[in-house]
Amino acid sequence: xxxxxxxxxxxxxxxxxxxxxxxxxxxxxxxxxxxxxxxxxxxxxxxxxxxxxxxxxxxxxxxxxxxxxxxxxxxxxxxxxxxxxxxxxxxxxxxxxxxxxxxxxxxxxxxxxxxxxxxxxxxxxxxxxxxxxxxxxxxxxxxxxxxxxxxxxxxxxxxxxxxxxxxxxxxxxxxxxxxxxxxxxxxxxxxxxxxxxxxxxxxxxxxxxxxxxxxxxxxxxxxxxxxxxxxxxxxxxxxxxxxxxxxxxxxxxxxxxxxxxxxxxxxx
Numbered sequence: 001x002x003x004x005x006x007x008x009x010x011x012x013x014x015x016x017x018x019x020x021x022x023x024x025x026x027x028x029x030x031x032x033x034x035x036x037x038x039x040x041x042x043x044x045x046x047x048x049x050x051x052x053x054x055x056x057x058x059x060x061x062x063x064x065x066x067x068x069x070x071x072x073x074x075x076x077x078x079x080x081x082x083x084x085x086x087x088x089x090x091x092x093x094x095x096x097x098x099x100x101x102x103x104x105x106x107x108x109x110x111x112x113x114x115x116x117x118x119x120x121x122x123x124x125x126x127x128x129x130x131x132x133x134x135x136x137x138x139x140x141x142x143x144x145x146x147x148x149x150x151x152x153x154x155x156x157x158x159x160x161x162x163x164x165x166x167x168x169x170x171x172x173x174x175x176x177x178x179x180x181x182x183x184x185x186x187x188x189x190x191x192x193x194x195x196x197x198x199x200x201x202x203x204x205x206x207x208x209x210x211x212x213x214x215x216x217x218x219x220x221x222x223x224x225x226x227x228x229x230x231x232x233x234x235x236x237x238x239x240x241x242x243x244x245x246x247x248x249x250x251x252x253x254x255x256x257x258x259x260x261x262x263x264x265x266x267x268x
């Protein structure tokens with residue numbers, strides 16, 4: 001992408017979605033995004049693989065949900081389209097992506113134009129659940145009387161404590177039918193030097209989204225009302241891995257994420 005930005009976009013301020021895109025090898029990013037990501041890469045070698053570890057978790061978790069009979073997905077804070085999106089893994093499901101970023105909206109709508117009967121994008125803020133849940137595209141594609149998979153993958157660490165991330169999860173969980181699934185991953189500070197975590201948070205503080213690396217107990221609390229499926233809340237690389245032989249780089253990167261899948265049981 002050149003430095004000519006869509007209206008309302010400041011290319012000089014790093015953006016979470018575009019940084020993630022660059023780290024995954026994408027082209028929809030600006031110099032400021034690339035500079036911020038390179039700072040993260042320089043802090044520790046495994047940072048280069050952190051987005052990949054999370055993306056692979058997303059694919060495995062979505063595939064698991066499909067195997068459980070889930071046919072509709074609500075992906076909150078979806079980010080820029082990249083290989084292995086939800087609608088590609090769940091190729092027969094109805095999918096609604098939600099993101100507030102105008103760059104995401106432009107590229108996602110172009111990509112999804114041929115799948116409008118089952119896939120859509122809502123440009124909106126996930127911190128406004130009542131607005132999102134009542135949006136015409138959500139109403140058109142998602143039937144909340146049947147099981148739904150709701151995704152908070154690599155997004156809640158961008159929600160400040162004052163904005164009550166646990167409360168947001170509860171708000172989206174409220175209309176879900178039994179058998180629905182929650183797919184969630186979150187950056188964690190546990191097991192890492194406090195100074196390194198602080199330096200990473202400083203990089204994100206200069207972007208459009210301030211990140212909070214949270215502890216296991218807090219991340220686990222987001223699954224209230226859901227039964228965690230095996231193996232529970234783990235490093236994302238340890239959640240039902242495809243390859244029984246660990247990749248050292250990915251394992252190190254995966255230690256920065258905790259991820260899990262919960263199932264909504266009867267009466268919850």
